[in-house]
Amino acid sequence: MGHELLQSLCRVYVGLCQKRGDSHKAHALAYRFLKEDFSQAPKLIMVMVTAWPSVFSCNSPLCRAIHIVCKMKAYGKMYYLLSKFLHWDTEPPGDPYRAITSTLKALLKDKSLTFQKSSWYGDDLCPAAWDYVFSLDLLCAQLGWIWTVSHVIRY
Template structure:
């Protein structure tokens, strides 16, 4: 089993090894230390690895959207690997650390910079659309950590911000890939406030003339089921 888990090379493997190295105890730790030659290197700090992965996303060679039959304009596999690795590390580091150090200090500033530049602030450097889409998908994934740990009000605030963001998609001529990323993030955050999330997505849906990917329809259905439960 361990051979299957750690046989793939890449950042996700490194993140898995780091988390397992931090959590394993007793004989399991001794076996893995020998099997993976951990005694030959010092463990990385998880927070430092998260920062390096955020930088890796910005420097990713495939900095363009990938067309997907199910998701529409999606992120590349290499960006997704970084996002999943960050998600895993932040699960280990818990919500409070993730919110204070990653969402507040790293991700929201990227969104703010992108919005300001599009509104004509010439002193604010541009941010590639694919980076903004990656940021939105990451916010959605990380928000689920807060939901699992019981911080629903904090996650609700995040979903409300993204809901307001997507409301201006048409008038701001927002790139389609960014719009979809925001919608998928809302679906990820849906349990925090399902009624408001469904209303925001449905309002967005009525304003767009683009073809809606099947993943959006599935996401709306899932959050709508939560609305039914909440009403009951």
């Protein structure tokens, strides 16, 4: 698939997410681009931000992880543009090691995390728990780490 077509599809998808008010699906798309080490991930994140400027402005663990990993992957002009559009000059993304530590601490302290019924899966994690899971997965994968229920392992 050509890059122009991929960018157009990304812009349309994010526009639909914005119209529906579903930032979680837009975050999942960014997560997938970054997690799969897609070569054009920073450029596609930029397309997402130009289509929906506030898509990554919430203070969730996954948004912080997206900022951190995007900053690690972007370079040159794309780094400059992302830093302007994502306001890294006023709110720097931070360190991935500290983000993992703070996310794990927050996960352990968060008393609002519950299981919920799912028509497809029976019992499932609540959306806030999935936010923690995906943020840890993204950060650990970027650092070459594996995380399990009981350990974070660097290899």
